[in-house]
Amino acid sequence: xxxxxxxxxxxxxxxxxxxxxxxxxELAKNGATVCLASRTKNEVEAAGQKLRAExxxxxxxxxxxxxxxxxxxxxxxxxAQAFERIDGLVVNAGGPPxxxxxxxxxxxxxxxxxxxxxxxxxxxxxxxPHMRSGGGGSILTITSLSVKEPINGLLLSNVFRSGVASLxxxxxxxxxxxxxxxxxxxxxxxxxxxxxxxxKNLSEKQGIPVEKTKQQHESAIPLGRxxxxxxxxxxxxxxxxxxxxxxxxxxxxVDGGLLKGV
Numbered sequence: 001x002x003x004x005x006x007x008x009x010x011x012x013x014x015x016x017x018x019x020x021x022x023x024x025x026e027l028a029k030n031g032a033t034v035c036l037a038s039r040t041k042n043e044v045e046a047a048g049q050k051l052r053a054e055x056x057x058x059x060x061x062x063x064x065x066x067x068x069x070x071x072x073x074x075x076x077x078x079x080a081q082a083f084e085r086i087d088g089l090v091v092n093a094g095g096p097p098x099x100x101x102x103x104x105x106x107x108x109x110x111x112x113x114x115x116x117x118x119x120x121x122x123x124x125x126x127x128x129p130h131m132r133s134g135g136g137g138s139i140l141t142i143t144s145l146s147v148k149e150p151i152n153g154l155l156l157s158n159v160f161r162s163g164v165a166s167l168x169x170x171x172x173x174x175x176x177x178x179x180x181x182x183x184x185x186x187x188x189x190x191x192x193x194x195x196x197x198x199x200k201n202l203s204e205k206q207g208i209p210v211e212k213t214k215q216q217h218e219s220a221i222p223l224g225r226x227x228x229x230x231x232x233x234x235x236x237x238x239x240x241x242x243x244x245x246x247x248x249x250x251x252x253x254v255d256g257g258l259l260k261g262v
Contacts, residue, residue, distance in 0.1 A: 003241035006031030008087035016043040018192040020092045022233030028057035035060040066093035066119040076126035086130040091141040096156035116160035136179030172249030181248035188255020191226040222257030
């Protein structure tokens with residue numbers, strides 16, 4: 001399938017590794033210009049070098065903090081000045097810490113609000129003028145299965161990622177007439193550092209080896225395994241591309257059949 005992304009410019013947040021990197025790699029493989037961003041300079045520059053070597057695509061690497069409004073503003077401005085267009089955006093950020101209601105202070109709630117919900121608001125707000133001037137664009141948020149069914153021990157993520165999903169549906173309706181599509185991509189248990197950390201946290205609480213925790217999770221997945229960032233990246237690149245030109249306001253689940261509801 002031709003994704004029709006060659007020559008287009010895509011910004012992918014939190015993309016030095018994991019889910020963001022998977023999408024960035026797939027876009028680059030299909031000829032897009034990809035603008036990576038991450039908090040750690042060495043990691044994002046290494047990711048950029050890896051993608052250049054693998055794909056020969058134009059890759060731009062930036063340092064940014066998804067929880068900081070000025071940092072997001074600077075990233076958008078940097079990309080717009082460098083390429084004079086922004087065709088797509090992947091909204092992504094590291095997840096808030098695990099825990100239950102009694103574990104969190106007001107400061108914890110505020111930090112998670114900034115990291116997860118306001119980062120989406122600010123990134124989208126930043127790119128919209130450039131998409132409008134270019135005649136359209138595509139926005140993709142990465143959330144979690146928690147927007148469909150709350151996950152035990154991930155209260156902050158449950159609350160704020162659900163807010164992002166509601167934002168997507170609202171903006172899809174609001175921006176459709178401007179040819180700007182907004183969709184949401186929901187990962188199940190994809191084999192990332194974040195999922196490894198969650199498995200480790202749970203195994204320590206249960207007093208069992210982390211391998212046992214992973215096996216328990218895999219046994220609940222109809223396909224019998226965790227997904228890969230490559231599989232997730234293909235789904236993300238598709239939704240961002242013109243190949244998905246009639247899809248907006250959707251939430252696509254990439255979970256190996258784990259979610260039981262429709």
